Amino acid sequence: MQADDLAGLAADERFRLLKTRFRRLALTIVGAFLGWYFLYIALSAFARDFMALPAIGNVNVALLLGVLQFVSTFVLAWRYTRYARRMLDPLSAELRDEAGQRQAERERERRILAERHRIENWTRR
């Protein structure tokens, strides 16, 4: 792919929007799950009396929060996928098609140029 094509697309407003959206989403998710995970780890290491409190029957706070880690993982994965489908995929598909078109165009130009070159050489001979 030609560098100037990409430079054009990379400076495109839509690409900047895609990039901002992805970064914001990724940072939110990383912040949420790492924060929640390390909070849980810290509680397990340093707040053991709290973790030992009974919650439901024989299930204590530690086990309950542990199972909630599973739930939060599923929920975050689902939210990410839904957001990506709605807000990222259409933009990236549009840009990808455009990049493909530009490349095809350039390829055609190159072929026409080569053909012209060939004909010129032929007539000269």
Place this chain on the structure above:
Amino acid sequence: MTIGLFAVFIVITLGVTIWARVTTKGTDDFYAGGRGFSGPQNGLALAGDYMSAASFLGIAGIIALSGYDGFLYSIGFLVAWLLTLLLVELMRNAGRFTMADVLSYRAARRPMVRTAAAVSTVTVSVFYLVAQMVGAGALVGLLLGIHPGETFMGISPEAAKVITILAVGMMMIFYVSYGGMKGTTWVQIIKAVLLMAGTTVLTVLVLGRFGFNPSDMLGAADARSGQPGDFLNPGLRYGKDADGIVGKLDFVSLAVALVLGTAGLPHIVGRFFTVPDARAARTSVNWAIGLVGAFYLMTLALGFGATALVGQEAITAQDPSGNTAALQLAQAVGESVAGPVGGEILLAFIGAVAFATILAVVSGLVLASSTSLAHDFFGHVLMLGKPKESQEVAVARFSAFVIGVFSVFLAVLVRDMNVAFLVALAFAMAASANLPAIVLALFWRRFNSTGVVCGVYGGLLGSIALVALSPVMSGGPRSLLPPPIDFHVFPLENPGLVSIPFAFLCAVAGTLLSREKADPERYSELSLRALTGAGAHAPRTKP
């Protein structure tokens, strides 16, 4: 009977491997299975690659003996997948077969970067491989019921260990060098289905014994744990209060490595490229999250169920580290449902699943490291990026053989050592050497070749050095070297807490201190390609 069921697994997977051999034509097929796997298929294979015997038998055993603390492993192993989910599409779009494709995309000195990536990939894989194979050797004695001092069909336990390691080694070399990514992927899929089926059956039967009331099961487990009252609370195994702050930091360090290591494991990364596009890659990680999550939730029932139904004394009598808890549980619940015959059948089934699990995981690791050796080192360093495709595939097949033989040799050598720490170390190395380099390569405009190389080697050597200087090696109660030798200066057994920031630091310092200019245009190209998939490697034939 275990052997019979396992033989069926072997025959089926061999058939699949031979079929895969016939349809494997070039590098795209050998390294990436033709990029023709669907999201769900690859999701099953990801889960298959990830759920090792260490997590099936090991975590069930840790939960059975240490209660709540065993559960922490499961949580770290699952939560880590969210990071993978965020990176998978970018890596699928930007790369071709390996992590090094992403790292070297805009690097000025590519051979250096490729070499570093190959060194890291092979090191992490071999450490993980040796741990799995030693585990397999120890397991077979337990599965066949050979106790120390006894013989089984004239084989002593020691000989059985060596024979198992050799047999596992031969099988994995065959799967990989013959079937490539296609064969290995199908092996993973079959194994994942078997493993999920086995654990689901066990879980349902166990919970059924307690009227599907988990609270009752926990109560019964607590009563028979030998540590009633503490069994369900944190602190029995990791970061014991007696060890003070060092023990707790060690525990946090382990947690960091688990959660950051997964996205950098070579056999997981290699799997990102087997699907047609980024969307399928995302789907496959979502499937893996579902499967891995369900599996680790079920290990709770297996572990606590084993304590409740088998009892802590009976478990430690069979194996002090609890690796047989899941098997003993299978026998116990089988018996309670269908008498002694039922117990034998369920035990045989779960035993065969455990064997299949080991075999599949080691194959994935051999594939990842031989891919990296052939594609990164041979193809891009020795042949300057212009190897013949057939030549590169031949080298990959041969590398699988070399790495396989080397790991078998190592595993036989250290078969009697307690190498369980190697799994945690492999995660710590992946988190320190690979993850910082991947993240900076994708998101930091100024990042350059020197930065990649410093980050990768810094993380790799840093984590190995810290473990060598820790109580794992010398001066601790469970050290590899005998008591009088003591040169430990680093107090933590898990290096992640220090080695991961250190690797980031190395990568940043390397970038800023070198005179090499970053290429902003290449970076724009990379980020455009990573985020949109423009110019990404498509499947050879339309799926």
